[in-house]
Amino acid sequence: xxxxxxxxxxxxxxxKIPNVLKVYLGESDLSGKENTLNxxxxxxxxxxxxxxxxxxxxxxxxxxxxxxxxxxxxxxxxFMKKNRPAYRLTVACKKEDMEKLQSIIFRETTTIGIRYRFxxxxxxxxKIVDIDTKYGVIKAKEVIHNGEKNIYPEYxxxxxxxxxxxxxxxxxxxxxxxx
Numbered sequence: 001x002x003x004x005x006x007x008x009x010x011x012x013x014x015x016k017i018p019n020v021l022k023v024y025l026g027e028s029d030l031s032g033k034e035n036t037l038n039x040x041x042x043x044x045x046x047x048x049x050x051x052x053x054x055x056x057x058x059x060x061x062x063x064x065x066x067x068x069x070x071x072x073x074x075x076x077x078x079f080m081k082k083n084r085p086a087y088r089l090t091v092a093c094k095k096e097d098m099e100k101l102q103s104i105i106f107r108e109t110t111t112i113g114i115r116y117r118f119x120x121x122x123x124x125x126x127k128i129v130d131i132d133t134k135y136g137v138i139k140a141k142e143v144i145h146n147g148e149k150n151i152y153p154e155y156x157x158x159x160x161x162x163x164x165x166x167x168x169x170x171x172x173x174x175x176x177x178x179x
Contacts, residue, residue: 001024001026001027001028002026002027002028003024003025003026004025004026004027005024005025005026006022006023006024006025007022007023007025008020008021008022008023009021009023040120040121040122040123041120041121041123042095042118042119042120042121043071043092043093043094043095043118043119043121044092044093044094044095044097044098044116044117044118044119045090045091045092045116045117045118045119046090046091046092046093046098046101046102046105046114046115046116047088047089047090047091047114047115047116048088048089048105048109048111048113048114048115049078049080049086049087049088049089049111050086050087050088050089050109050110050111051080051084051085051086051087052110053087053109053110053111057108057109058075058087058089058109060108061089061104061105061108061109062075064104064108065091065101065104065105068097068100068101068104069093069094069097069100069101070091070092070093070097070101071092071093071094072090072091072092073089073090073091073092074089074090075087075088075089075090076088076090089105089109089111091105095118098116102114124143124144124145125143125144125145126141126142126143126144127141127142128140128141128142128154129141129142129151131151131153133161133172133175135161135164135165135167135172136161136164136165138153138154138157138158138161138172139153139154139157140152140153140154140157141154153172153173158172158173
């Protein structure tokens with residue numbers, strides 16, 4: 001952190017330990033690690049706790065969120081007040097998609113409030129590639145990190161090949177060139 005100001009304050013209560021507070025004002029210094037990373041951006045992360053919506057509605061809501069620009073959507077099981085089981089819905093998105101996605105959440109679920117924050121993220125370089133296999137062409141992501149390439153098959157593509165050829169999905173992951 002680059003410190004701009006430091007402040008001290010003394011409290012009025014007579015305690016067994018010194019009753020003082022030290023405060024620093026400044027900006028974080030990420031020059032070391034962050035500057036070596038490419039493809040940085042900032043995203044919005046929205047969260048809400050839902051305790052009275054069915055699983056079918058939550059699944060439908062997830063689909064709608066992805067179709068409308070959500071970068072990631074997931075549910076975390078939680079317990080709310082009065083020990084009620086519930087789910088925390090978390091949605092990552094671009095800032096410009098927040099209002100549209102919030103509208104979907106309010107319309108499709110019973111939530112009455114959504115928290116949000118902005119977070120920085122680093123995204124690896126990637127491209128979609130076609131991989132020829134004896135079963136057909138599989139779409140995959142080719143991801144590059146520190147000059148090393150990794151291949152990750154796209155689930156829908158590999159699922160289609162597995163169903164078409166009546167073979168276990170796990171067998172496709174064992175093919176040369178995948179993962």
